[in-house]
Every structure is written in C-alpha cells, then in structure tokens.
Amino acid sequence: MTVPDTGPRVEPGSFRDPGNRVLHRRGEVLRGLDERAARDWRSLAASDFFRDLLATGKVCGTEELVPVPVDLPWAAVLRHERIPFVSHPYEWSFGMLREAALLHLDILAAALAAGFTTKDGSAYNLQWRGASPVFIDVGSFEPLRDGEPWAGYRQFCQTLLYPLLLQAHLGLDFQPWLRARIDGIEPDQMRRLFGGGRRLRAGVLTHVHLHGAMQARNARASTSDVRDQLRAAGYSRDLALATVRGLTRLVRRLAHRPAETHWGDYQRTCAYSAADRRAKEEFVDRATAATGPGLALDLGANDGRYARIAARHAGQVVAVEQDPAVVDALWRALRDEGERRILPLVMDLADPSPGGGWRGVERASFTDRARADVVLALAVVHHLAIGRNVPLPEVLDQLVAYATTGATLVVEFVHPEDPMARRLLANKPDGLFPDYRRDTFEALLAARGRVLRRVELPSGTRTLYQVVVGG
Known part of the structure; x- marks a missing residue:
C-alpha cells in the first residue's frame, strides 16, 4: 500500500x-x-x-x-520500526494477552534492575510481530526515583491482569469487557465478581480486594503524599522487583481451557471434499502470488490453513476469526512455529471493532486499520448473509471496504443448495432470502470490481472468484 x-x-x-x-x-x-x-x-x-x-x-x-x-x-x-498491523487487546486471545503481560513484566524487571521504570502499564503499550509480542511505548521509560511505586500498576491490573483473572477463574471471555472500556476493568467491578470463596483464588485477594481497599483509603491523598508514605515505610527498588516477580509467577500460573466448539473442529466437520480443498488451496495460492508482498486479510480464518498459503507471498497476514478458542489454538501453533508473518485476531465480522476512546478515534476501528492488498473471504458470505441476516449487497460493500483500490478480493459463494447453506436456511422463515442466488451475487460482484477468474469447486455447490477491487 x-x-x-x-x-x-x-x-x-x-x-x-x-x-x-x-x-x-x-x-x-x-x-x-x-x-x-x-x-x-x-x-x-x-x-x-x-x-x-x-x-x-x-x-x-x-x-x-x-x-x-x-x-x-x-x-x-x-x-x-513500523509495526505491520496495529491491533487492540480486545482482539487478542487469552494466550496472547497472557504472553503480552509476561513481556511487559519482563521488561519492567529489566528496567528496575538497571535503575529505570515505566510510567505506564497498559496493554496498549504492546503490539505483535506475527505471533510474537513487542513493547512499543519507548516514551514510557524514565529513571527510577527511590521510594516511588510503579506508576503503571493500576493500568496493568485493569488492562492485563484482571482480564486474565476473569477468564482463568470464571471462564468468561474478557474481550467484551476490554472493548467496552478503554481503561480496562475497574477494581470495584472485579470485587463484585470475586466475592465469598472466590476471593481466595490465585491473585484475587492481593490484586483485587487489597488493591481496591488501598485505592479507597488513598482516594483523597495526592501522589506526593502516597510517595512520602511509601518512602517512610521503606519502599525500595528491591521491593518493587519482588512485586514484579510475584506478578510474573501469578500470570504464568493462570490458565484457561476452553470448552469445545463447533468451529474448533471445522476442517473435519465442514462440507469440503478432498478435491474441493485441493482446488481451493490452488486457487488461493495463485491469487495471492499474483498480488505481491503487501498486507493480506483472511476473514474467517479458522485454523489458518489459507492464511499460511497467503503468507507464502504476502508481507503480513491478519487472520480474523470469531471464536476466541480457535484463535488461541492458532496463535499457539504459530508461536511454536516461530511464525512472524501471520497475526491471528478475535473478531466477529458482523460486529467488527469500532473506533473507541476519546472522540471515537483514540483507538481506530478495524475498517480504518484494515486497508489490505489481498482480502480472503472464504466460506464467509453465507454466514453473514443467511446466518446474520446482512443484505448481500452490504456484505460485499464491507468486504470491499477492507481493501485498497486495485487490491485482490478472493471470495467464495456457497450456493443455496450446498449442505451448509441448507442448514442455515433451515433455521430461517421460508422465502426470507430470495436474492441469495449465484446470478445475483455475480452481478453485485461485477459492480464492485473486475472478475479475473471464476472456479467452481468439484462438489458443484461452491464457486471461487478472484476480483480486482474497483477495477
């Protein structure tokens, strides 16, 4: 681009x-x-x-x-250094957020040992090179003044530790909580969720209840008053390091084992034959090879099969999937492979990340960030048009909005007679989608770009298109 x-x-x-x-x-x-x-x-x-x-x-x-x-x-x-794609913490999986928290603490420990600290503890200080986190807020470092607490502790708790506690201890997906509040989850909210015996779970008593009590006690005290109190009490760099090490042990212990979902085994349960899959892989490989090393989006990436094919040619691939458990499994696999070109993200394409924060622009929306040279929309259109009742023209408008002018769109149309489409239609009133037809889809596609190739998969119920957007 x-x-x-x-x-x-x-x-x-x-x-x-x-x-x-x-x-x-x-x-x-x-x-x-x-x-x-x-x-x-x-x-x-x-x-x-x-x-x-x-x-x-x-x-x-x-x-x-x-x-x-x-x-x-x-x-x-x-x-x-330019980060290939800017993402937000509510688009990460549990494992990704945990890995980012551990990197933050590792950097802080190194800084404290060298006589520095960080002014911030926000999850937004981290981004990703593929499956590896990287700290980006160089302006956060400053020389350590003895007797001062870590100024970023509250931010760290609200944007990193509390979301991890929420999912590890209660099994609640943290993404909606972080998306709702740019400053993260407040201690008061956490205390209400972790009452009774739950307060004894790892990390809760110290970092939720005692933290909240300390905040309430010092609500009217100035920063300098709190600093003077800590200095008088003997607070030191060694104590700060001990706190960071304790947080690191806690975060390492936090784990989440998601329940099995339909999407977790999609490659086995979907309607593709081996011949369909081979034809689809060849189509994607040829289309992405012709585009060159830019940014590719794989929308509805599932286990990353086609993201990996796109990564053979693209400089960076953002693999978007709705199911947090599927994204977490994909991220772990990419991390173990040492993959630096594929970034998996959690997102519902029918409800993508909006602009947020101050004036709605402090955190850019996904559409504003996703200006891609290649957009893969494979087995996505029918889920949006039938499963989520999004009008077919609007589905294509959104797919085109993710692409730059002249970009490549690879899109799959699942015919109404396909088993997956029939399954979705069975749960809808008869006649609700009269325009969900291949000829209508092709006319809409032609109005938004130039169709270079069209291949019907061997099963006869799915068609792939390679389109030049705006061409």
Missing part, C-alpha cells in the same frame, strides 16, 4: 503523555520528545539493558534522528 506524501500527522491515541507524541510522516513512525523526555531517552539509549531489549526484539526498533527535522518542533525526535 502506498502511503501519501503528506506532512506530519499526530497519532490520535498518543495524547495522554504530553511529554511525547507519536507522529506519522511519509510512511515513517516518529516520536517527538520535549526537553525532559529527551533527557530520559538519552539516559535510556546509553544503558546496556535497553540495548539488550532492542537486540532481542522485545522493544520495537528505535533510533534518534540527528539533527531534529526542521518541520518537527521537538527537543528530540525518534524513528520507530
């Missing part, structure tokens, strides 16, 4: 720390620092621990631009 050559654009989600702002300019990701932040950065850049974090890929690649570009009025400007 070509990035327009425009002037600096401030990232809408970077306003919370006035000392540094993230900027976009001519395809580069920059960070402007004020005088204090610039001093902190130079101390950080000179430290061995930070160089180790960069070398191991735990922190995004960062370098200072010298001299400061004339069009950027900051004391210092950093250039960051």
